[in-house]
Amino acid sequence: MREAAVLSPAAIEAHRARRRGAGYFVRRNPTLCGGIIVLACVALAALIAPLIAGDPLALKPADRLSPPSHAHPFGTDHLGRDVWARTVYGARVSLTVGLAVSAISMGIGLLIGLLAGFSKPVERMVMRLMDGLMAIPAILLAVALLSLSKAGAVVVVAAIVIPEIPRVVRLVRSVVLGVREQPYVEAAVASGTKLAKILWRHILPATLPPLIVQATYISASAILIEAALSFLGAGTPPEIPSWGNMIASSRLYLALAPWTIFCPGLALAAVVLAVNLVGDGLRDRLDPRIARRM
């Protein structure tokens, strides 16, 4: 009974979509579904990498720079390593970095943003700090942080998270500032609800839809930055195959063996494109205010 009275347009649409089945959903959201399918395939390949690819580190000097063939579907690089195996294992680095960076920067950014949106003194200080962080170009800030210690997976993730945090904080704060003036929040404040509970029950849910959209864009940018850092020799160490350091180590062989560069390059472009398409698709569904304009 209660539900029937307050069904939102989204809920009605969801109900209709259920009746029409999955095919209808796919046709209405081609970019979202296309992106998810590509990402699912890449994630599956990364998970079962040992089953579908050989040793990414095995050297076969006799086979160096051999073009794609039956034995080596993506050819071999200048040390005779199998490019297919390295590309598949490289997906592990990119996907892990993408997921880890967006999860961690969301968590930290959400916490800071909620506090900043609800406390004037915190807001002043935090937003100025964020302005300062935002002014340093992300790749350079990550490079500077990485130059402080030995490169490793954790350091790389941390170095990419720090430049992303201000973007999350700004988004959360802007949503909180809007929601804070809503009558239902005023009612909660007036009835003496504790601040923590107001934040958790009334403010947090409003920030989630735009935050989920932002999280996908952040993973896309994190994957690109990791690849760029590894390409510049400051990211993933060379003994772990990643798409960025594969391209870096093959760059002298562009004319001789283009597959050593374009196979990981294509994989990287496809994954980033898929994540961005998922982001656009989610934005259209979750944030109709922006979707109308884009």
Place this chain on the structure above:
Amino acid sequence: MLAFIVRRLASTVLVMGLVGVFIFLLLRLSPGDPAAIIAGDNATPAQIEAIRTSLGLNDRLVVQFAHWAARVLAGDLGISIFSNVPVATLIGQRIGPTLSLAATTLMLALALALAAGVTAAWKAGSLLDRVIMILSVIGFSLPVFVVGYLLIYVFAVTLHWLPVQGYTPLSEGVGPWARHLVLPSCALGLAYVALIARITRAAMLDVLAEDYMRTARAKGVATGPMLLKHALKNAGVPIITIVGIGIALLIGGVVITETVFNIPGIGRLVVDAISKRDYPIIQGVILLFSGVYVIVNLLVDLSYTLLDPRIRY
């Protein structure tokens, strides 16, 4: 208006001050004792301690920061550990190629992005609009170095139309200079074009729905002037905002593009410094690039009143 400019300048100074604090802390946190490096391998602990005192490394952190900030403001960015040359001199030597690359990319990217965005908005919903928007999503997803190598492979290695890598200064002729910059500018500008084209389309769609656009059409303004003078000018504020924010994209891209195309600019300087752990260079370049970003965005904010006289501060 004057009050706004003063306030905006004050916040710019504050942001740059914060950037300075971050970079100073990075410098202090970086491994390796500068005194030990200067003293050399055969120095006694007493000699190192003497150098520490003379460098002011034993002062309180706040005092050290004040001295460092004063030197930076005077244009002294420190001395490269590796080559013993002042960082400011090194940057001066390398700024030509980077400025050339940035200028050509900006002009190329703005022209292309505005044309694509305006066309897409004008023909909204058409096949052309969808193609432009799909291309812009793809362009935004392609990594700079992948595009760079693809362009080199197609236009330099295979077709031999353009040089593979390198840079020729403008003083050796406009032709060779431009030929070396075509591919790097395209690789660097692609993501920027995609970003600006998307925002241009969105801003134009908002303006095209306004009543005064219908009036312009009704009184017989031709399509070209209508789109450019009536619509694009009014859509200027969001576009110029994203042009300013996108500079960050361009700065990160410059570092990668110069590596791919072997251009001896500031980007290469910092990449070489990473492998040698030459901290003063890394910090000097970050300070410079952050300063450029902050100043560009200050100019963007100030330009709003010129673009849109309704905006009064």
